[in-house]
Amino acid sequence: MQLYNKLSSAEREKLIDEAGVNRLTLSFYTYAHIEDVQAFRDELFIKWNELDVLGRIYVATEGINAQLSLPAHNMEEFKRHLDTYPFLKDIRLNIAIEQDNKSFLKLKVKVRKKIVADGLDDSTFDVMNTGIHLKAEEFNRMIDDPNTIILDMRNHYESEVGRFENAITPDVDTFRESLPIIDQQLSEYKDSKNLLMYCTGGIRCEKASAYFKHRGFKNVYQLEGGIIEYTRQVKSEGLNTKFIGKNFVFDNRLGERVTENIISHCHQCGKPCDTHTNCKNDACHLLFIQCDECAAKMNNCCCDSCKEIVALPIEVQKSLRKGKKNDSMIFKKGRSKKTIQVDN
Numbered sequence: 001m002q003l004y005n006k007l008s009s010a011e012r013e014k015l016i017d018e019a020g021v022n023r024l025t026l027s028f029y030t031y032a033h034i035e036d037v038q039a040f041r042d043e044l045f046i047k048w049n050e051l052d053v054l055g056r057i058y059v060a061t062e063g064i065n066a067q068l069s070l071p072a073h074n075m076e077e078f079k080r081h082l083d084t085y086p087f088l089k090d091i092r093l094n095i096a097i098e099q100d101n102k103s104f105l106k107l108k109v110k111v112r113k114k115i116v117a118d119g120l121d122d123s124t125f126d127v128m129n130t131g132i133h134l135k136a137e138e139f140n141r142m143i144d145d146p147n148t149i150i151l152d153m154r155n156h157y158e159s160e161v162g163r164f165e166n167a168i169t170p171d172v173d174t175f176r177e178s179l180p181i182i183d184q185q186l187s188e189y190k191d192s193k194n195l196l197m198y199c200t201g202g203i204r205c206e207k208a209s210a211y212f213k214h215r216g217f218k219n220v221y222q223l224e225g226g227i228i229e230y231t232r233q234v235k236s237e238g239l240n241t242k243f244i245g246k247n248f249v250f251d252n253r254l255g256e257r258v259t260e261n262i263i264s265h266c267h268q269c270g271k272p273c274d275t276h277t278n279c280k281n282d283a284c285h286l287l288f289i290q291c292d293e294c295a296a297k298m299n300n301c302c303c304d305s306c307k308e309i310v311a312l313p314i315e316v317q318k319s320l321r322k323g324k325k326n327d328s329m330i331f332k333k334g335r336s337k338k339t340i341q342v343d344n
Contacts, residue, residue: 003045009105013056016101022230023069025096025103025251027228029115029203031127032087037111045082045109049342056250058112062122064088065115065203067251069104094201094228097247097256104251118207119176119279124214131197131209136233139196139223143242148194153204157287157330161255161264161274162227164198164246175204184216190216198223198230200247230259246274247293263342266291267331268298272284281306285322289330290293302331 002171007015016023034040035224040057048068070078096103150167153176159169170178186195195217196202197205197283205222213220223230227247234241237239245263246255252277266273266289273291280300281335289301301307311319 001045004051005106005108007106010104013102015066015330016105019071019300023099023101023103024072024075025069025099025253026078027067027094027096027201028091029055029063029065029206030087030091031115031206034059034061034063034087037061041109041111045107048078048109049107051081053077053078056104057109058115059109059113060112062127063115067104067249068107068238069101073144077148092225092229094225094248095232096253097231098229098253100253100278103249109296116203116207117174117176118179118204118211120179126214127207127210128212128303129213130197130206131213133224134196134221135224136239137232137237139198139221139230140239140242142194142196142221146191148191148196151182151186151195151197153197153199153208157276158200158237158248160290161276161289162243162258163170163263164243167198175208179208179211183212186217191218193223194219196221197222198226200226200249201214202226210305227258228256231256244257248276264289266294268294269304281309283309283324283337284329286329286331 020038020219035061042059044059045264049072051074053068053070055066057064057068067076082091133156143150143166150164152163152167152169153175155173155175156169156171159167163169170181172178172181189195195207195212197220199205202223205226208219211220227243230243231247233239241259244259244261247258248255255274262274263274264274265271268290271291273289275289275291276287276301277290277295279286279288281302284302284306286302290298290300299307301310309320312320
């Protein structure tokens with residue numbers, strides 16, 4: 001019985017091309033008590049592997065956080081399978097704004113301690129006492145209220161390419177970093193302001209809104225379904241969007257276009273650009289923003305040293321990185337250990 005992915009990304013790409021069918025990219029989450037997490041994980045993998053589901057799914061005793069793609073013709077059977085679990089029955093599926101058959105190339109279902117790394121001790125507060133959920137039209141109205149503080153619960157590299165107008169965007173690399181910073185910097189407004197928060201699909205706000213209510217904030221609200229669902233409602237209902245730019249996503253697309261505004265810049269030359277990429281040097285794999293001209297000049301690398309490495313035979317590259325741990329690296333001016341360079 002197969003319980004783990006056995007194909008490489010290249011092998012999966014070839015199969016997707018040969019299949020020639022449209023795939024849907026979607027996400028969903030829910031907090032629920034799961035007693036036997038390993039058994040649940042294995043059940044999901046077996047069934048979803050049959051349905052040709054690919055993606056990154058985290059399961060824990062507290063629930064599930066799933067980002068995935070599947071053939072469009074398998075969607076109804078996928079929903080029927082979800083409905084066999086009471087806590088997943090009729091769950092909202094956030095369909096991606098922009099579709100790409102290769103958004104995911106492997107099926108990874110992982111057991112974690114938490115479905116979102118928040119660094120919180122859940123036993124110290126009521127995680128189910130969340131903020132008031134707002135749909136797109138309600139969210140727009142509250143944004144226009146001068147008594148509202150709009151709070152982006154995502155990381156700096158996400159808000160850098162797209163955000164709601166006038167939102168506070170914490171200068172952090174991880175979700176867990178943002179919580180104490182926000183609590184401290186906004187403490188004087190606990191009684192007087194509306195705290196209106198949003199994230200990509202809503203999951204970070206579920207925990208954050210409960211945490212801030214625990215910390216004494218009186219008027220806490222969150223965008224239901226996050227930016228993904230907001231954009232869908234804006235389009236279907238003919239609303240004005242208050243979000244500008246791109247919505248960063250954690251799959252091979254690295255972003256979904258919401259509006260044509262480009263609010264960020266190439267990290268190498270400084271020209272307007274919002275295209276995230278990973279350094280071509282697999283020993284680096286730095287996430288940064290790079291325009292087409294710099295990509296061509298630098299061979300899709302972040303610096304001269306990486307450019308030199310990727311020019312070497314592949315076996316030499318493998319030997320150079322053998323035994324070295326490659327942590328996820330994200331470019332951030334003033335904080336990143338990696339220096340972005342471009343030839344003159």
